[in-house]
Amino acid sequence: MRIAHVSDVHIHRRKGLNHYNILYTLFNAFNTRIDLNLLDDLISDLKTLKEKGELDHVLITGDITNTYHSEEFKVFIEKFKQLDDSDWYESKFLSVVPGNHDRGHFGNFSKKFLRRIYPDRFKNKDLHPIVKSFGNNIVLILIDSTGEFPLSNLLLGSLGKIDRRQYKRLLETLRRNKDKFKILALHHHPLIIPYYRRAAQLTVLRKARKYLIDFYSLGVDLILHGHRHYPFNWIHEPTPLSSHKMTVICASSVARATQHYTNIFNAYNVYHIEDNKVTIRQRGYIDGQYKWLE
Numbered sequence: 001m002r003i004a005h006v007s008d009v010h011i012h013r014r015k016g017l018n019h020y021n022i023l024y025t026l027f028n029a030f031n032t033r034i035d036l037n038l039l040d041d042l043i044s045d046l047k048t049l050k051e052k053g054e055l056d057h058v059l060i061t062g063d064i065t066n067t068y069h070s071e072e073f074k075v076f077i078e079k080f081k082q083l084d085d086s087d088w089y090e091s092k093f094l095s096v097v098p099g100n101h102d103r104g105h106f107g108n109f110s111k112k113f114l115r116r117i118y119p120d121r122f123k124n125k126d127l128h129p130i131v132k133s134f135g136n137n138i139v140l141i142l143i144d145s146t147g148e149f150p151l152s153n154l155l156l157g158s159l160g161k162i163d164r165r166q167y168k169r170l171l172e173t174l175r176r177n178k179d180k181f182k183i184l185a186l187h188h189h190p191l192i193i194p195y196y197r198r199a200a201q202l203t204v205l206r207k208a209r210k211y212l213i214d215f216y217s218l219g220v221d222l223i224l225h226g227h228r229h230y231p232f233n234w235i236h237e238p239t240p241l242s243s244h245k246m247t248v249i250c251a252s253s254v255a256r257a258t259q260h261y262t263n264i265f266n267a268y269n270v271y272h273i274e275d276n277k278v279t280i281r282q283r284g285y286i287d288g289q290y291k292w293l294e
């Protein structure tokens with residue numbers, strides 16, 4: 001199975017005087033918006049890979065909008081429907097999880113996100129975890145890590161947390177799929193990204209230690225996330241004392257990667273999963289087009 005992992009699209013359409021536009025003007029770090037021409041190039045690149053039969057799934061790990069504005073959701077849906085215009089809840093080709101930029105500042109979970117992305121299904125209740133099976137052996141589990149007001153709302157909502165009830169359902173799902181290759185997709189990072197700039201430890205997913213222990217003991221194979229805008233991966237290699245292998249991968253941002261120690265901009269990952277083994281390749285935007293990064 002081949003999965004394109006796209007993250008942190010940050011479509012910005014909100015105009016006027018607001019804290020996003022003020023911070024954007026004052027600080028370089030808030031310059032995270034995607035250029036809409038580049039977004040079109042990204043969509044056509046993914047489309048080409050799909051048509052060539054080189055892609056089985058596209059996963060987007062949150063921050064699809066920059067300011068949870070309805071226009072931003074509209075642009076996202078319009079663009080990504082070109083890849084798959086079926087119901088994304090059930091789609092075997094496209095999956096998306098919410099990020100902190102998609103949640104707004106109030107409420108227990110991403111109502112705005114759910115209402116826009118699953119308009120026919122959302123009845124004021126969290127739909128996560130969303131479970132998708134591929135063949136007999138692979139299961140992809142979508143998690144909303146933007147839950148639990150108000151603590152996760154600090155630092156502009158950048159502290160992630162999995163809502164308690166959702167977490168309970170997640171553990172049941174993992175137990176039910178014990179024998180399968182289990183992929184978890186969420187927005188926030190459960191591990192510190194060590195190369196990331198100052199205060200890296202501050203915005204790690206809350207309760208990450210507990211979550212990681214649970215995920216490891218329940219046999220999660222692959223955790224895919226975004227949020228940090230920095231390409232990074234960590235592999236727990238099996239040892240005689242801990243025989244399970246677990247891989248955690250942070251995709252770069254397709255809008256704008258963190259510049260520290262990397263020159264890779266607007267990149268996304270493509271994973272090839274076969275016989276429980278994951279191979280990572282990356283596609284980056286160079287000289288006006290997407291290319292494989294070797």
Ligand SMILES: [Fe+2]
Binds near residue numbers: 063101227229
């Ligand atoms: Fe982001």
Ligand SMILES: [Fe+2]
Binds near residue numbers: 063101227
């Ligand atoms: Fe984020």
